[in-house]
Amino acid sequence: MKSEYLKYALRQLEALLRIPSPTGFTAQVSRYCFYEFANLGYIPTLTQKDGVLVCLGGGENPILLGAHIDTLGAMVREIKPNGRLRAAKVGGLQASNAETENVTVHTRGGKTISGTFQLENASVHVNGEYDKIVRTFDNLEVVLDEKVKDAAQVRALGINVGDYITLSPRFSVTESGFIKSRFLDDKLSAAILLTYAKYLKDEQKQPSRKVYVDFTTYEEVGHGGACIPEDVKEMISVDMGCVGEGLQCDETQVSICVMDSSGPSSRAVVDGLVEAAERAKVRYALDVYPHYGSDADVALRAGHDVRHCVVGAGVYASHGYERSHIEGLANTFDLLCSYLD
Structure with a gap:
């Protein structure tokens, strides 16, 4: 990840964290994201539930990258x-x-x-x-x-x-690179996806696949990802990676969730993500999260026929005063670039 994109991601993260947005109180943060995509040259839309949906371009085999901008x-x-x-x-x-x-x-x-x-x-x-x-x-x-x-x-x-x-989020970045704040779940991922959108524009890249980004606003209460575009074939929830006892992931890595509380991720997607991580020399961890759910699970329960997985930067102390690291941010960004480019 180039330093300019890391700095941009951290600026976006701080800006997002400054906007209070518990579930049901998300209009301001949604409009912020809407205008950030518009300023980059995309054509976003606001959903009926105040989410933000945007297509970043590309061809066949559409994929949706989902993150949520609602918080506790x-x-x-x-x-x-x-x-x-x-x-x-x-x-x-x-x-x-x-x-x-x-x-x-x-x-x-x-x-x-x-x-x-x-x-x-x-x-x-x-x-x-x-x-x-x-x-x-x-x-x-x-x-x-x-x-x-x-x-x-x-x-x-x-x-x-x-x-x-x-x-109050109490956002800070230490000299050693640790990112500390409430609500890194999931504004860290939203900042990463905004950065990915900027990267495509700056580098004049066109994804080989059609790529949607979907910022949802009801994930924390269980129905954020219920509505997605009908042509989507695959959905990756870019959410937090869990850090704790019995798990492999730490704050400097990107997590690839092989199974959560709803069951296994799509094996083909997991295999593709692992191949992309190794190709790009990304530091990653495979983990099982028995107490975890995501917007991808909601989309599946709503009847969408999509392959799915969850990835995200390692985050410690979820739903509390959380901690990640700039290396975890960078590894997540690099994994997405490798998988999609």
Whole structure:
């Protein structure tokens, strides 16, 4: 991966992470991606579910590269009598690692109000049971950065049930190349696919196959990839690669998922990806992910007759404060280039 494309990918990643986009609250990030593709000279479309679909050119045997731009988050479930907010999670957000995070409440009127997720009665010097309490979204609350003491004062700010609550991503890149942030799942992959689109334009390359890119907006709640173009023969979900005990992948590699919770990936696609990785001297890992699902699984359940697989840069601490590496980003980009070019 040329350094200019790595820098572009990191710029896109930071820009995407700055736009809050929990499932159902994705209009702003979708329009950002729409205009980025348009500025590169493509003709994107916005789907009915606020996704972004674009064809990058090419010939026969159409393939779709899918990534999701929705993230985890929360929603106001109750305005408590003491002026705090009870939240309902959106997607797989875990209460135990949402605690003490800075958040923003987005009202229907367009206001943004900051706050913090805290355990009820969060002062250790007051709560003698603090370290024994199992954190849930029933005992976690949003403490607003406003002088409010009751529900009426909170409603006067414009806050109501159904307002979205977003968490600060805390994006950084270390000198050693580690990328740390919430929501690398899956904005890292979206940045890689934007970079692939730029690479094709800059290098004046035409893919030998017709290539679609599909940025979905409901993956975190299980129905992002249900609708894809009818001519697609193959779908690769470019999503996060899992890093953890019992797995081969680390943050510097690209993962090729041979089986997830829905069953095996298409053997022909896996074999083709492995051949492409070895041809390009890409560092990759083959892994089985028993607790993992993707938009490719959703497309298959929706009845689409497509070959499929999942690839992605290794990401540690999924659905929490996640970590990858610029080498994982580069290996994923190089694998896609080798497989498609």
